[in-house]
Amino acid sequence: MRSTKRHNWIYIVIWVLAFALVNYPIGAWASVKLDPFILGMPFSVFYFWMAYSVLILAGILLAWKVMKD
Amino acid sequence: MERWMIILLIVAIYCAVVIAVGVFTRTKGQTTLQDYFVGNRSIGAFVSFFTYVATFHSSFAFIGAAGQMYSSGIKFFATFTSCVVSPLMIYIIGRPTWYLGKKYNYMTQGELVGDYYESKALRYLVAVVSLIFLVPYLQSQIAAGGIIFETITEGRISYLMGCVILYAVIICYILLGGFKAVAWTDTVQGILMIVMIWIAGGVILLRTTGSLDWTSLMQTMATNYSDRVLIPAEYWPTYMTSFISLFGISIYPPSFQRFFAVKNPKSLKWLSVTTPIYLIFFYVPIMIIAFAGVIYMPGLESADQVVPMMLTQYASPVLVGLVMSGALAATMSSTDSQLHSASSIFTVDLYKGVRPQASDKKALFAGKAFIVVISAAALILSQYSNALITTIVTIALGGCLQVLPSLIGALFWRGASKAGAFSGLVVGVLVVILTQYVPAIQAPLGLSSGFWGLVCNLLVFVVVSKLTPKPSQATLEKFHGYLDQVNREYEEPQVAVKKEVVQ
Numbered sequence: 001m002r003s004t005k006r007h008n009w010i011y012i013v014i015w016v017l018a019f020a021l022v023n024y025p026i027g028a029w030a031s032v033k034l035d036p037f038i039l040g041m042p043f044s045v046f047y048f049w050m051a052y053s054v055l056i057l058a059g060i061l062l063a064w065k066v067m068k069d
Numbered sequence: 070m071e072r073w074m075i076i077l078l079i080v081a082i083y084c085a086v087v088i089a090v091g092v093f094t095r096t097k098g099q100t101t102l103q104d105y106f107v108g109n110r111s112i113g114a115f116v117s118f119f120t121y122v123a124t125f126h127s128s129f130a131f132i133g134a135a136g137q138m139y140s141s142g143i144k145f146f147a148t149f150t151s152c153v154v155s156p157l158m159i160y161i162i163g164r165p166t167w168y169l170g171k172k173y174n175y176m177t178q179g180e181l182v183g184d185y186y187e188s189k190a191l192r193y194l195v196a197v198v199s200l201i202f203l204v205p206y207l208q209s210q211i212a213a214g215g216i217i218f219e220t221i222t223e224g225r226i227s228y229l230m231g232c233v234i235l236y237a238v239i240i241c242y243i244l245l246g247g248f249k250a251v252a253w254t255d256t257v258q259g260i261l262m263i264v265m266i267w268i269a270g271g272v273i274l275l276r277t278t279g280s281l282d283w284t285s286l287m288q289t290m291a292t293n294y295s296d297r298v299l300i301p302a303e304y305w306p307t308y309m310t311s312f313i314s315l316f317g318i319s320i321y322p323p324s325f326q327r328f329f330a331v332k333n334p335k336s337l338k339w340l341s342v343t344t345p346i347y348l349i350f351f352y353v354p355i356m357i358i359a360f361a362g363v364i365y366m367p368g369l370e371s372a373d374q375v376v377p378m379m380l381t382q383y384a385s386p387v388l389v390g391l392v393m394s395g396a397l398a399a400t401m402s403s404t405d406s407q408l409h410s411a412s413s414i415f416t417v418d419l420y421k422g423v424r425p426q427a428s429d430k431k432a433l434f435a436g437k438a439f440i441v442v443i444s445a446a447a448l449i450l451s452q453y454s455n456a457l458i459t460t461i462v463t464i465a466l467g468g469c470l471q472v473l474p475s476l477i478g479a480l481f482w483r484g485a486s487k488a489g490a491f492s493g494l495v496v497g498v499l500v501v502i503l504t505q506y507v508p509a510i511q512a513p514l515g516l517s518s519g520f521w522g523l524v525c526n527l528l529v530f531v532v533v534s535k536l537t538p539k540p541s542q543a544t545l546e547k548f549h550g551y552l553d554q555v556n557r558e559y560e561e562p563q564v565a566v567k568k569e570v571v572q
Contacts, residue, residue: 019150022150023150023305024305028305031300032299032302034295034299037284037288037291040282040283041283041287042290042291044143045143048143048146048149049349049353053349055345056345056349059156059157059341059345060343063160063338063339067338067341068164068334068338068556068559069164069333069335069337069338069559
């Protein structure tokens with residue numbers, strides 16, 4: 001990855017946010033909610049598929065914009 | 070024709086097809102070690118994508134994941150973090166590994182690490198650790214093959230015989246074809262797996278609920294089995310750290326070998342961000358089958374049987390045969406890569422380490438003989454373990470993860486030393502074994518053995534490295550100097566382009 005000190009900090013912040021999205025505290029909050037049902041799924045199930053899909057898109061964007069080669 | 074015979078016939082046709090793919094894609098003529106173990110570093114993006122995901126997706130995905138969701142619901146989602154994070158390791162670790170492999174002809178982790186730390190002992194240690202932790206994974210794959218054959222033939226083919234059939238088919242195409250055969254059969258298997266699991270999920274949903282709308286299935290789960298669609302607070306420490314243990318996926322020797330085998334680093338970049346798509350969406354139909362199993366087939370003796378049992382109950386014999394071929398594909402695509410990787414570790418790190426003058430022909434013969442021996446050992450062990458496939462896989466990945474600190478030293482940290490890498494690896498492996506098997510200290514705080522092993526390993530690695538001599542200046546330049554040069558060569562044209570744009 002192209003790296004300057006400022007960039008490194010941005011990557012760390014992105015990583016912590018991504019981690020929080022599917023782990024503690026945001027993921028933990030979502031994982032105990034049954035309602036509302038979205039697309040036929042309990043909120044807990046829907047949330048995780050959605051969050052991981054967002055992370056995959058973010059990864060593709062990262063590769064396109066930031067990674068070397 | 071009886072139902073089980075139709076299913077078996079389709080599975081037999083599938084086995085014949087993968088053997089044929091192995092035969093037709095093998096390297097013709099005189100085979101060198103580079104051909105046999107890393108496909109002459111010529112694997113393109115398409116094949117590398119499927120060989121990576123198919124290697125990664127073992128029977129654990131088809132059988133173990135469904136069993137896990139059947140018994141404990143969406144707690145299984147904890148492993149998804151690794152599906153997104155560990156592919157990033159493909160790029161972070163894989164890119165420098167590819168450059169070093171290409172420049173100095175490395176084919177295994179042990180070769181790279183041993184060369185960096187100027188230590189044959191460390192090379193042997195990495196090889197032995199990798200082999201030790203490859204065996205339980207292999208064992209779990211062969212066991213899964215046995216379960217599949219036994220279930221689809223309603224016990225007419227015994228578990229042992231099922232294991233033997235799987236073993237024989239895989240041995241056949243690996244011995245014939247080497248890495249290219251493994252990669253191409255993985256490609257066929259990877260495509261078959263994802264197509265078949267989606268068809269299976271759809272058919273089971275349709276047959277159990279009467280429509281392709283999963284709302285009623287989910288509502289029943291939320292009403293009657295809410296514990297399976299929620300994650301309790303006390304599970305969070307395990308949830309949050311389980312992915313660390315699963316970082317081992319990228320360090321696991323069969324996955325790592327793909328870093329040496331691809332044609333260029335660009336393939337690795339796109340591999341790292343596209344593999345999660347396959348990984349995450351593979352589990353949608355798995356979840357449907359597992360949840361349908363919870364409702365319509367509760368109380369299974371073994372949770373790992375949910376996919377074959379649901380199919381046998383609700384699908385036509387032709388579909389069962391096709392989907393079970395997909396399940397076998399998942400098993401075979403990992404087993405072949407593991408056997409092939411074990412063979413390369415034995416041949417390159419141990420055999421060539423002891424007999425550096427041996428010809429490629431002799432070394433290849435030794436490597437092929439080792440494939441037969443290690444798979445026979447895994448076949449025997451598979452008859453004595455009834456642990457959940459997921460548990461076995463977690464131990465194996467946690468063990469292989471312990472090579473990570475020494476790799477970080479070789480690729481990124483000039484301060485690492487031979488003594489640091491050696492002692493860290495020994496401590497890490499011991500901690501994994503102790504926290505896994507000694508009841509008094511089993512999984513402290515509910516965290517996985519791989520996690521504790523890595524923490525202790527890193528600590529020892531850093532402290533000992535600070536206190537002991539580093540590799541010679543020539544070696545530091547050979548590795549870090551070369552990687553710095555590669556990065557400069559990439560960055561300078563980028564800066565020039567930016568300047569032109571500004572002007």
